[in-house]
Amino acid sequence: MLHAAAAAVIGLAAASASVAVGELVAVMSGPQSAPVIAVGSAAIDLTPTWLKEYAVRTFGTSDKPVLLAGIYLTMAAIAALAGLLTVRRPTLGAAGFALFGGVGIWAALSRPTATITAALPSLTAGLTGAVVVVWLAGLARRSRRPLAGPPDATSGPVSSRRAVLVATGGTMAAAAVAGVGGRRLADSRSDVTAARNAVRIPPAATRASPVPPAARPAIAGLPSFYTPNADFYRVDTALTLPRIDPRDWSLRVRGLVDRPLLISFDELLRRPLEEVDHTLSCVSNEVGGPYVGTSRWLGASLPALLREAGVRSGAEQLVGRSKDGMTIGTPLEAVLDGRQALLAVAMNGETLPVAHGFPCRSVVPGFYGYTSATKWLVDLEVTTFAAHDPYWVKRGWDRTGAAKTTSRIDVPAPFARVAAGDVTVAGTAWATHRGIAAVEVRVDGGPWTQARLAADAGVDLWRQWSYDWTGARPGTHRIEVRATDAGGNVQTEARATPFPSGSTGWHSTVVIVT
Helix, strand or coil: CCCHHHHHHHHHHHHHHHHHHHHHHHHHHCHHHCHHHHHHHHHHHHCCHHHHHHHHHHHHHHHHHHHHHHHHHHHHHHHHHHHHHHHHCHHHHHHHHHHHHHHHHHHHHCCCCCCHHHHHHHHHHHHHHHHHHHHHHHHHHHHCCCCCCCHHHHHHHHHHHHHHHHHHHHHHHHHHHHHHHHHHHHHHHCCCHHHHHHCCCCCCCECCCCCCHHHCCCCCCCCCCCCCHHHCCCCCCCCCCCCCCCCCCEEEEEECECCCEEEEHHHHHCCCEEEEEEEEECCCCCCCCCCEEEEEEEEEEHHHHHHHHCECCCCCEEEEEECCCCEEEEEHHHHCCCCCCEEEEEECCEECCHHHCCCCEEECCCECHHHCCCCCEEEEEEECCCCCCCHHHHCCCCCCCECCCEEEEEECCCCCEECCEEEEEEEEEECCCCCEEEEEEEECCCCCEECEECCCCCCCCCEEEEEEEEEECCEEEEEEEEEEECCCCECCCCCECCCCCCCECCEEEEEEEC
8 A cells, every 4th residue: 555645745746736727727717716716715705704803803914825825734635635545546536626626616606706717727627636646646556566577677666656756746846837837927917017007197186185294293103194005904805906907997887876877997087086185994903903094095076976877866875896796885875975985096196006996996984994995996886775785794794884983002012111201102093084182191090181182184084192191100001092083972991893893992002111
């Protein structure tokens, strides 16, 4: 009987070939149809909310690489088992790879925008794995058979074993080259860098007011008022970024409207563009978390587009659909209540980055991203709440998603060591579309003291603050912060997890005074 380790390696070699062929076929059907990507995307959809939140909380923006690593490790274990089964009963090992292909086909076709061609990578991957594992196992079994003839003929089995090693190693090497080459070729075929660089965004017809210098305190450790695009948080379900050539892009407006619309990217750019400064936060943000950022967005007025289409009586919800099928639902009343909601095409003075929705995304101030910010937007449907549950609502999240009043301590950093005496405490607070009226700080559970607010740059923007902690004595101390919005609502102390409508509670940090 073939050694178990050798049989497992044969299974791994077959799996490598399977994945590689899947990647090569995905060059034609799109990167999102590659077997591992398709299975990963389906896994994201099927993952319970509590597990998704744990992944975001634990791994942050590395949650997707961790998921893919888990899929590859699971596949490796199954492939090793398939190798062990094949040397005993070839049909069982082949069936294991056929099952892998079947799961990939189901996962690929389960995507909202899938066509029948999305099944091809997983189909060919399953067949390739089955054929290769049976072939390699057959070579290995024959190399173990005793030979008839004189003793010097023992060189025969040695050569056969060498042939098995060469075949297995060659399969793995070829698979590595083909897999990496297939992925790069698929990425190059869908690359829109040149098309994005060629876009010329017209100047704004309506400019945002300049942010006063007093809104940006010069305190080391505070985040910059505008978040650089490279640092702006990204939390979404896309394992591969949708890449859309703006020449092929169009936006459809449909549903409960009198005049359905279909506009091209050039037509969108010819509309009057508006600048909007807005602080966007993610509902998955824990108290004091990093998933918040401020940008100067540029785009066409979303309310103006909807009024052009003619919203019918009874409409309640605006559902945005992404190129990858993601659906985001926003209360229609809020979109039309006078706030500056945009079809954004630029971010902080540059064409919208691909990771943040190029060529077009929606921005609606006052809400978490999961109910207001459809990236890679291609479709807008005016509908009712009863007629459609968007992606996150189907998974139990609050339908409205209004952003809550939040404050955070940025300075000093957690467990920082600071010198006794006078200590500067500073941070950021936001209550988008309501504004921040006050921030209070307390140390070691003492009385609340008003912090010094930076200048107010607008109700849709965060507001930075600072506090002079005088006479700090040596020891370990706990600092807490709370904010009050412009409506007089004080940030609640009650702790709540992000699910289902956003985290609550006072942020605190521990510092060591020396």
